Amino acid sequence: MGFALLSRALIYFILFTFFAIIILFPSEVRRALWKLSAPKELRETFQAKYDVSDEELINTVENIVRSTQNMAKKNIGALIIIVPEGLPGHILESGIAIGGKVSSALIETIFHDKTPLHDGAVCIQGNRVVAAGCFLPLSQDSAIDKELGTRHRAAIGITESYKVFSIIVSEETGVISTAQAGKLTRYYDSDMLRDILMQVYGLKTLTQAPKVRKRKTKG
Secondary structure (H helix, E strand, O other): OHHHHHHHHHHHHHHHHHHHHHHHHHHHHHHHHHHHOOHHHHOOOOOOOOOOOOOHHHHHHHHHHHHHHHHOOOOEEEEEEEOOOOHHHHHOOOOOEEEOOHHHHHHHHHHHOOOOOOOOOOEOOOOEEEEEEOOOOOOOOOOOOOOOHHHHHHHHHHHHOOOOOOEEEEEOOEEEEEEEOOEEOOOOOOOHHHHHHHHHOOOOOOOOOOOOEEOOOOO
């Protein structure tokens, strides 16, 4: 009898602790579940080579995360494409060449609803904004949620054909999503977005010493 009562009390204690953790630390729980459930391709790096140091790439990641969070809070729609290797000329030429260094101010200015480039995609390669206002192919996947609009379909569509990584901010809800290999993942917070961008850029840890990543040359 005593053992049965002790077992039941222990079960109640474990259940109480479990629900208390969920209530007190919802963001941490959601982030842990995301890491466990993320598809394998979302955890793999692109293995791209860049002519900039890891320190500069880390700064780029921080600027992308900061601008994305700022736009999400204001319900400003955005579509950012991380391009490790390259995109066809006709996609880049559909927008305007920029060539400026990535900064949160530049990204937020481009997507401000009063600027002419805010409806297109921003393409980032390394620590540079290659082009803005680019038009992307839309996914024809019938399984995509009907509530998702053109921006999300474009983010998915470009990843179906090319090895790129898309970040989307919903204009209606402010929800941050990503797309890779034709798959959409929603409800990112800043830490989750930072984690996946570090993987996309091939940055294993913030504590590693900066080193130059040089692009391979042909011949």
